[in-house]
Amino acid sequence: MLKTIRRVLAFFVFVLITLMFLDFTGTVNHWFGWLPMIQFIPAVLALHVVIVIALLVLTAIFGRIYCSVICPLGIFQDIVAHFHVMTHNRFAKKKHKYAYRKELPVIRWFFLCLFVVLFAFGVVSIAALIEPYSAFGRMATNLFAPLYGWTNNGLAAVAEHFESYAFYSTDVWVKGGVSLLVSVITLVVIVAFAFTGRTYCNTICPVGTILSVVSRFSWFKVQVDESKCNKCGQCARSCKAHCIDSPNGKIDYSRCVVCGNCLGKCKQGALKYTHKRLSAGVSVETTEKPADEGRRAFLIGAAAVTVGTALAQEQKKVDGGLAAIADKKIPERAKRIVPPGAVSLEHLAQHCTACQLCISNCPNGVLRPSTDFEHLMQPEMSYERGYCRPECNRCSDVCPTGAIRLVELPEKCSTKIGTARIVAENCITGSGVSCGNCARHCPVGAITMVKFGDDENAVASPVVDPECCIGCGACENLCPVRPISAIIVDGIEQQRTI
Numbered sequence: 001m002l003k004t005i006r007r008v009l010a011f012f013v014f015v016l017i018t019l020m021f022l023d024f025t026g027t028v029n030h031w032f033g034w035l036p037m038i039q040f041i042p043a044v045l046a047l048h049v050v051i052v053i054a055l056l057v058l059t060a061i062f063g064r065i066y067c068s069v070i071c072p073l074g075i076f077q078d079i080v081a082h083f084h085v086m087t088h089n090r091f092a093k094k095k096h097k098y099a100y101r102k103e104l105p106v107i108r109w110f111f112l113c114l115f116v117v118l119f120a121f122g123v124v125s126i127a128a129l130i131e132p133y134s135a136f137g138r139m140a141t142n143l144f145a146p147l148y149g150w151t152n153n154g155l156a157a158v159a160e161h162f163e164s165y166a167f168y169s170t171d172v173w174v175k176g177g178v179s180l181l182v183s184v185i186t187l188v189v190i191v192a193f194a195f196t197g198r199t200y201c202n203t204i205c206p207v208g209t210i211l212s213v214v215s216r217f218s219w220f221k222v223q224v225d226e227s228k229c230n231k232c233g234q235c236a237r238s239c240k241a242h243c244i245d246s247p248n249g250k251i252d253y254s255r256c257v258v259c260g261n262c263l264g265k266c267k268q269g270a271l272k273y274t275h276k277r278l279s280a281g282v283s284v285e286t287t288e289k290p291a292d293e294g295r296r297a298f299l300i301g302a303a304a305v306t307v308g309t310a311l312a313q314e315q316k317k318v319d320g321g322l323a324a325i326a327d328k329k330i331p332e333r334a335k336r337i338v339p340p341g342a343v344s345l346e347h348l349a350q351h352c353t354a355c356q357l358c359i360s361n362c363p364n365g366v367l368r369p370s371t372d373f374e375h376l377m378q379p380e381m382s383y384e385r386g387y388c389r390p391e392c393n394r395c396s397d398v399c400p401t402g403a404i405r406l407v408e409l410p411e412k413c414s415t416k417i418g419t420a421r422i423v424a425e426n427c428i429t430g431s432g433v434s435c436g437n438c439a440r441h442c443p444v445g446a447i448t449m450v451k452f453g454d455d456e457n458a459v460a461s462p463v464v465d466p467e468c469c470i471g472c473g474a475c476e477n478l479c480p481v482r483p484i485s486a487i488i489v490d491g492i493e494q495q496r497t498i
Contacts, residue, residue: 002273003260006069012077018397021140021360022148024170029361029398036357036400038070039133040207042161045351046402057210063218067201067208067257073132073190074201074257080194081240098197101242103252108202108209115206122346125376128353132205133400135186137355142183145360146172171385173361179369179377179444195325197240202255214255217277222250222256222263228270235262235271235308328384329483337381337471337491339367340388340415341407342395344494345375351403352378358404364388366473367395379404381417383473383489390443413443416498418471418489419463420446426486429461438462438475438487447475447487462487470498 017035021026036042043051054067067074069139086096088096111130118127128134140225149172156167174180193200197443201208226249236246239262243255263271300453335345339358342348354377357369365385369377379395390413396404420438439447439462449460462475471489479485 002258003264005458006065006258006260009069010075010078013070014072014079016139017072017136018144021137021357022145022416023364024149026361026394029394031423033398035353035357036133036398039400040066040071040210041131041135041353042355042400045353046400047104056211056214059214059218061219063220063222063253063256063258064208064211064215065258066211067198068259071132071207073136073205074198076136077194077200078240078259080191080406081197084195097237098239098242100239100245103255104203108204108212111204112206113211123374124350124352125354125374125378128355129182129186130204130206131353132201132207134353134355135190137357137360138179138183139187139190141356141360142175142180143187144175171365172230173385174367176371176377178371182377189454196240197327198255198257199242201257202241202243215256216254218253220273221253221275222251222258222271222273223277224251225270225272228268229442230270232267234265234267238262238265285436326482328485330382330384331476331484331488333488333490335418335491335493336370336372336375337473338495339379339381339395339404339416340393340412340417340495341387341399341405342403342417342495343405345491348378348403349375351401353401353403354378355400357398357400361394361398363392363394381473381491383477383485385477387473387477388471410495414470414497415495416470416492418473418477418491419466419469420471420487420489422462422464423484423486423488424461426481426484427461428481428486429459432459434459435480436460436462437478441474441478442469443472443474444468444470446470467498 013035016028016032020032023029037048038051039054040055041196043055054238055070059066062132068078069075085096087296088496109368115127115130149170153172156169159165159167190200193204202212211438213377219328229249231247231249233246236244240259241252241255241257243252244262245251249487258273261271263273338345338348354369356369358379359369364387366381366383366388367379370380392410393412396407399405419450419480424430436449439449446465447462448465450463451458452458471491473489475487476489479487
């Protein structure tokens, strides 16, 4: 029963958190946006003291159930390990078995100290490479989300063929080469560690090391009734955390994640998850029956999805059906632009773990991961695909660490995140063509079309009022000049309200 409850909870948590990175409609975030907030490191960075204390108390009572129920990377490792064991046992002659291993405290404390030092020196983006929630977020954003989007577009194409609008196509694009590479490497490393069980959690993961200190003294534990144990070793061979020393009847509670695998394997009923101390001659009354082996694959099987639908053919963008429109390129900016609510470049760098939840949820396509080493994979803004619309504050709404503080819509409309500048040599007004597209679409009226000289037939050119401009990027995005717009937005050091 314990194992079934744990699997059901983990299944729903994993699916919901994953959908937060995949769902482009924002529906999942509206109802379950609190799930990223209860992740350990994001709660620490956001100074959610109540959540941090609650997680520590939860560990002190029940053990490291955080790692097997709440942490998406831990649940992902369990899924990989489950399918690895099933596949291995089906095709290999020798069945897959785990075994007890001694603790490696030097390695786990080295990575925790490295993690803390990097945070202390403000290199948060590098430290976040081993932070579990952020690592999973990057995999979901850069690997799972494109597959989800292409599958959706394939279903939309099929539905359109039958004159149904149950699905609609959406723009799918890889957010950045560096971020994609890091995500692939992370996936390979995590999968490789998952083949051996919970090795990553008990050697590299900083959250696992912190919680291991508390879980040693947890109130509820998996305990051995020596009067029933016959030292068969079945429990140790099913323990993904390698923490059961069967010959000596000992369990390393600092590594146990309370997965419940060992409880169902013990034929003698010698293992109990209880707060009572078990010893020789002492037994605990129970009416529980041995776990049904057929239930092992039930929940994981329910999570499997099919993504083999044919993808919709990409259509070429054309100007009136006559000429292909060239894609815009990222211009060179004097300073990078960060989302409204990020306060400053320094604040974002010190609080953002680069989980990329904001990038996944941006409906306007203006957020992408930075390639700058100091701010590696943290969000920055660029306006080739869209602009920061005044009616949207999704990024600040989903940020779990407080790196992007929640900005209400009235405040956002007056929050200055950058300043537009005219690139005269690119502007088509220089060739005598009247345009004014930037001025027409500026939401704050910061751009004025001005005629220079005494010639009445002169074409008006755009002029930017830097005191009124908020840097939303509408002018840059809607400028017809390609591949580099004739008006470019530069970021500012400190955001302010105007």
